[in-house]
Amino acid sequence: MAKFGAVSRRFLRKPNETMRLIISVTIGALFGYFIGISFPSVSITKLHLPSSRISYVEDKSSGLSTQALLNHAWENVKNKMKKNETKTSVDSKKIYVPTNPRGAESLPPGIIASESDLYLRRLWGNPTEDLPVKPKYLVTFTVGYAQKKNIDAAVKKFSQNFTILLFHYDGITSEWDEFEWSKRAIHVSAKKQTKWWYAKRFLHPDIVAPYDYVFIWDEDLGLEHFDPEEYIRLVRKHGLEISQPGLEPNRGLTWQMTKRLGDREVHKETKEKPGWCSDPHLPPCASFVEIMATVFSRDAWRCVWHMIQNDLVHGWGLDFALRKCVDPAHEKIGVVDSQWIVHQVVPSLGGQGESTNGKAPWQGVRERCRKEWGMFQNRLSDAERNYFASRLYSPPNSTAKGGV
Template identity: 75%
Template sequence: MAKLGTLGRSAILRKPNESMRLVITTVIGLVFGYLIGISFPTVSITKLHFPSSIISYIEDRNSGLSTQALLNRAWSSANHNKSNSLNSNGTTKIYVPTNPRGAERLAPGIVVPESDLYLRRLWGDPNEDLPIQQKYLVTFTVGYDQRHNIDAAVKKFSGNFTILLFHYDGRTSEWDEFEWSKRAIHVSARRQTKWWYAKRFLHPDILSSYEYIFIWDEDLGVEHFNAEKYIELVKKHGLEISQPGLEPDKGLTWQMTKRRGDREVHKQTEERPGWCSSPHLPPCAAFVEIMATVFSRDAWRCVWHMIQNDLVHGWGLDFALRKCVEPAHEKIGVVDSQWIVHQVVPSLGSQGKSENGKAPWEGVRERCRNEWKTFQDRMADAERAYYKKMGITPPNTTAT
């Protein structure tokens, strides 16, 4: 019994000593870990190696996620709000995810995401380059044979307009016979259409300085047109997409674009019976043609994205312009008091190529019609896919 009593007392005495030892060991471990941490601040958690038993346990506890993925997730979470880190040489590394795509490694203050078509000097102070900052842009797709018609048209546009000529016949230097041509911008690519040019040279970020963009054909008579007055009416009536009224004597396809002599602007019309499914839809409303279209800056940003890269004639585009403004029947219209004449010069057809016994213009016209159908099919397919993805019934249809 004496031995048992002695043994019992010894066990009781050892327990406080073991507790103290555990506390001391823990403190030493913490201090040691801290010293290691400050000595190696750049050690990556993804480079650490753990015993296989620990790895297996972690994987089991996280439903099959790999240890590497878990460690990467933890590391990413810890650095989620950091835009700056250190390179291996200790210098600050820039990464700004809110910058435009591709410019994330630049300091925001140096990023210039937009441009313009202003001509600049090769000398002097850049701040003094522009005697006037033009507010509007007008483009014509031209051949040299129509130079006198274009000369008359350009003179209807004030100094507030940047003039841009797209040359489909490759002839540019001859235009210097006109004084204004020396201040214009010339882009040349043989046998291309204005929508081919527009898709490649009129990106919205390039045109961000312009309030309105005129994209016009070369065969327009402008005797009764003044560009500044036209802009005033567009602003007054809230038109985002517009065109001048057409003189009805010739070159008229749609009743919507026919000039009304008793008003400034009209936004709807009556077409042939059965041509309009709704008084608010093309061609009875929300509709202008593509020969002399005028876009606001915001509307053009949408329309540019809708132009197909491989469909160059633009047929069918006029029926889809309404998708870029809302409500379209209020913001698309025809300006009657500033009107033009469509001279119907078949210059683009002569740029085609005779194939299979067909005249050049016949091949061009056939492609125009085919592109119209292709564009309609693409638009319908894209919208159908969108509604299906969203799980909703497309407008004007019933669920099947």
């Protein structure tokens, strides 16, 4: 009877052990599952669980327990986490600043020089001592050597507050060294190009940023009655962002707006021929200056530079669009009457053309000027129409009925 009792107890113990093992395996599986979803980057193949350790269920004498297996798995997880932390630490030492200028995101912001200038510097000494005077204004002339006397007289009007920049369309540069001022001027040479071609390529707003005002002038201007410093004073006084000196009424006058008025310092509007101005605040009656002797503030030039087309070199039509860059344009664009100039109307640029189809060189140049004017107007109107259409309403002054 005792023997039977012992057998029955041994028989009853086995189901209990089996149940205990099943529970242990189930807990281990669940624990492994939760580890897997918590750390998806941990590969199960990297846990390295030998088959001998999995067989502990069948071989109780192996000495392994569920706890030992779980400890081993947890150690692998911790090692993986440590490696990830190390990688993150290394990545955090790399520089990436999305607010930096495009292409410079990998640089520390403190080293970035996003703007430049046209100041000439020495090849020796301390850089901080290079510039005894920092010019505040920039004046550019697009020149040929044939106009050297006129340019010599014009440049001598500008003090050391002005950086002098000559764009040479005839390729002649070193000959200008006969003038003392030429040694402090900057010379850029490219044959048969216009001032707007030069301006688009060499007067980027970030290059001319140190200058309060930028003069972009032709070579055939008489400056006998012009004082640059006084001109700047009047521009500031009257709040002009885009301006030009008044023109002597008897020569080189195309538009009434640019005609010098002898009884005032500045004017910002005029009367033109009947039907020429749809609005008294629009060109050519207001918000208008010509492109022969234009002066831009730093902010206005930043806008105008972006509007200059890369392939349209004569600039025709640009003067009617300058108003897009200041607001209100009829108050910030004007003519300085008390500082006036003479347009000598020297057709030097026309001589840089080539004779085609029996036409004189100047005729081909003039035809291209008119063609560019139409192309620019079409591009501008198309760009404005597309912009407003994308916002589902009609542009200002549109003749369309009921919106887009």
